[in-house]
Amino acid sequence: MNFKEIRNFLVVLVVFLVIVLIFRFIADLMGETSPTGPIKIFSWIAGSLAALDIWERISR
Known part of the structure; x- marks a missing residue:
């Protein structure tokens, strides 16, 4: 893994973590x-979807 990843x-x-804690x-x-x-349960789903979306956006 490099620094960017x-x-x-x-x-x-x-x-x-911030979404789940809030x-x-x-x-x-x-x-x-x-x-x-x-x-x-909704917090885990919302946090997972937000994290996945951000991961895809910054990995481009």
Whole structure:
């Protein structure tokens, strides 16, 4: 792996983690206690899709 690929991976990882953490914070504020609740599942899906989109855009 070269520096560009490592940088791209780290950027995508940070974006994914930020999205998931924001949604988890919102879920906690709304009182969702289940780890498989709808907001937390949506956060993983939204984070994955956003990370994939960013990965494809910066890998060109």
